[in-house]
Amino acid sequence: MNDHKGMRPHDIAILLKIVLLSNENKPWQYRDLSVALDISLSEISQSLRRSAFSGLYQEDRKKVFRQRLYEFLQFGLPYTFPVNPGSLVTGIKTAHSHPYFREKLISSQELVWPYEDGDTRGQAIKPLYPGVPAAIQKDEIFYKMLASIDILRVGQAREILIAKEELEKSIL
Numbered sequence: 001m002n003d004h005k006g007m008r009p010h011d012i013a014i015l016l017k018i019v020l021l022s023n024e025n026k027p028w029q030y031r032d033l034s035v036a037l038d039i040s041l042s043e044i045s046q047s048l049r050r051s052a053f054s055g056l057y058q059e060d061r062k063k064v065f066r067q068r069l070y071e072f073l074q075f076g077l078p079y080t081f082p083v084n085p086g087s088l089v090t091g092i093k094t095a096h097s098h099p100y101f102r103e104k105l106i107s108s109q110e111l112v113w114p115y116e117d118g119d120t121r122g123q124a125i126k127p128l129y130p131g132v133p134a135a136i137q138k139d140e141i142f143y144k145m146l147a148s149i150d151i152l153r154v155g156q157a158r159e160i161l162i163a164k165e166e167l168e169k170s171i172l
Contacts, residue, residue: 005050005053005054006050007050007051007054007080008047008050009081009128009129010037010039010043010047010128010129010131011047011050011051012073012077012081012128012149013037013039013128013129013132013135013146014033014037014039014044014047014048014051015051015056015057015064015069016069016142016145016146016149016170016171017033017036017037017135017139017142018033018057018062018064019064019066019069019170019171020139020141020142020145020170022063022064023170028062030044030045030048036135036138036139037131037135038131038134038135039129039131051064055068056068056069056072066171066172067172069171070167070168070171070172073149073152073167073171074152074164074167077149077152077153078152078153081128081153082153083125083126083150083153083154084154085109085111085123085124085125085154086123086124086125086126087123087124088121088122088123088124089112089114089121089122089123089124090112090114090115090116090118090119090120090121091112091113091114091115091118091120091121091122091124091133092112092113092115092118092119092120092133092136093110093111093112093120093122093147094111094112094113094125094127094146094147094150095111095125095147095150095151095153095154095155095159096109096111096151096155096159097109097110097111097112097120097122097147098143098144098147100144100147100166101147101148101151101159101162101163104162105158105159105162109122109123110122110123111123111125111150111154112124112125113125113126113127113132113133114133115133117133118133125150125153125154127146128146128149132146141170144166144170145166145167145170148163148164148166148167149163149167151163152164152167
């Protein structure tokens with residue numbers, strides 16, 4: 001058994017997906033998360049144990065502590081899982097390049113998750129976990145949430161404020 005108790009980047013994606021499923025009053029099981037997120041069953045299980053240890057999740061009730069998660073995203077995520085834009089690659093738009101944020105924010109810089117079947121050329125942003133490009137194909141709201149997360153990781157003050165507002169609407 002893995003003794004690592006600290007959060008890992010994909011733990012955030014798993015918690016956000018649970019929040020979305022809860023918002024839709026959809027019951028879920030570990031295998032549902034595994035398929036939706038392209039993460040193994042064993043890693044889903046380990047992730048939720050880490051999240052429970054961190055105080056963000058209650059295992060017996062399958063409940064995400066939304067306020068705590070939101071606070072962690074606001075104040076801890078940029079320091080825990082920082083990222084810098086990398087080289088030019090083909091990928092899927094993220095952060096302020098996401099279509100929703102593109103309407104609200106002006107930037108000549110394109111940021112993308114590397115993905116060979118992507119439709120945009122831009123600077124690479126390492127996603128929270130490798131399965132992000134596949135997972136967002138199945139869920140537009142999840143895609144918007146992960147783009148918001150990337151704004152918290154790389155954005156400027158005004159961009160971050162808008163991303164926090166969007167995350168607050170979805171999480172709280």
